[in-house]
Amino acid sequence: MAKNLLAKNKLTILYGLCLAVLLLLLKWLELKLVIVNNAYEVYMGAIAVFFTALGIWLALKLTKPKTVIVEKQVYVNNGPEFTVNQAEVEKMGLSKRELDVLQLMAEGLSNQEISERLFVSLNTIKTHSAKVFEKMEVKRRTQAVEMGKRLCIIP
Amino acid sequence: MAKNLLAKNKLTILYGLCLAVLLLLLKWLELKLVIVNNAYEVYMGAIAVFFTALGIWLALKLTKPKTVIVEKQVYVNNGPEFTVNQAEVEKMGLSKRELDVLQLMAEGLSNQEISERLFVSLNTIKTHSAKVFEKMEVKRRTQAVEMGKRLCIIP
């Protein structure tokens, strides 16, 4: 959190410095009489372009990359290939998110770790897992994992 | 594809128009003598801010969400007949009783249920499971089960 703020401030300061330097440059140019007063539209345009670029850069730097995470499962196996038994999944009415949670459970992650992995809160994972148990008619995560593997819902 | 290009061109044209309008505005202001020559740094700054904002907006509009394909490796070892990997068991120094507990864990039983199944107390199971986790270098039963299956210690 503090780190993030620092980074943001860093950029803001940098931005301010750029502005200041540019203005100084302009002043200097003015003093040097290089700029013809009648034609400052030209470097006005330059400034516009420059700051547009700066804005774009800033936006790209500051915004979290809009990422669409597509989970492509690569099955490294010795034996028959694993295919998700979609029929079983739908029979139980497991949603995509619930399936995600179940998969991470099967990897031995705690609810806390799952929540961090999926960028949601711990409570959300609890809700999902509760629904998973309900739909799978089991009492514990270990049972859910067991059943999930048996029904080929998870590898 | 063509649509995308059109959209981009649209934005570019819009951008150009904005620039033109702004310059016209400036010219007009100049003609109106509203602008004090000595203080154009001020609206230079305004322009800078405006175009930075514009740049940010452009960037946000134009960036496509990045698609990240996460390759998830899943190991499946569906050999038809299961044989206990005794070597791995001994490498970790798991005792017979600890193996029993691990197996029942893998079936999704709670410590209470395991203790009833093995006719020992709950505390005993806790002790065994703690030793299992220690020897397998894992933190949770789910992880122990995961690892146990991967190492062919349990079916």
Next chain:
DNA sequence: TTCAAAATCACCCTAAAGTATGAGCCCGGA
């Protein structure tokens, strides 16, 4: 547009799991 399911999150509480430590019993090998 509207409606239902999905997804998100919060709070409170109980149950289960896990940690740490200590201790007694039994058995096989030195």
Next chain:
DNA sequence: TCCGGGCTCATACTTTAGGGTGATTTTGAA
């Protein structure tokens, strides 16, 4: 016989899991 490892059990404590309820927001399909 003594020692160590395995097995048993206990107590006390912390952490995690799970249950129940209610709420808001997103989203997809009708």
